[in-house]
């Protein structure tokens with residue numbers, strides 16, 4: 021990979037995990053720290069890209085040289101990514117996005133009452149941001165990258181997801197056993213839409229970030 025091989029490229033990265041409010045003090049969320057997305061942003065800046073980082077509920081220092089847009093819910097993330105993606109060359113969806121959100125958000129704190137069973141929480145689907153970005157159209161970024169956390173049949177599930185979402189690259193993490201979420205290290209397989217695959221052994225998230233940008237830079241749509 022060339023030192024500044026992303027010079028002049030506009031890239032958008034989502035990081036962290038979305039939260040879906042239940043009431044003013046509670047939410048449904050996930051354990052994503054945002055570390056892999058931030059590592060991607062630092063690496064892209066180092067390689068010369070103009071970087072927008074859409075950060076969902078992270079507690080990490082802003083990467084120098086990137087524009088950081090803080091968000092919380094999936095709908096906020098969708099809006100910020102869609103806006104930043106207009107005219108961008110590359111979008112990388114590293115954020116862990118809630119698939120569902122509560123249908124109702126209570127305006128006041130939900131209270132427990134003696135002898136009264138709690139109400140069930142009704143959920144509805146969130147939009148699939150990645151699939152929307154990857155759909156064919158005049159505005160489609162040249163390269164759209166997704167992440168997938170899989171526990172079994174990692175490669176077959178990854179291939180199916182790449183095709184289903186229509187993205188150009190998919191970074192497949194094997195999760196479970198304390199791996200990936202919140203840790204400093206990651207292991208992944210990078211799949212491309214032309215049938216290529218590259219295994220990145222367990223190691224620092226910075227190393228995986230550079231491997232992702234190597235794969236992005238090698239995409240025919242960017243050259």
Ligand code: C5P
Pocket residue numbers: 113114115116117118119146147148149150151165166167168169
């Ligand atoms: O379907 P799954 O959640 O496994 O797909 C993960 C990929 O899709 C990630 O890149 C994630 O950021 C993205 N995603 C999304 N919108 C959703 C759910 C996931 O963009 N509603």
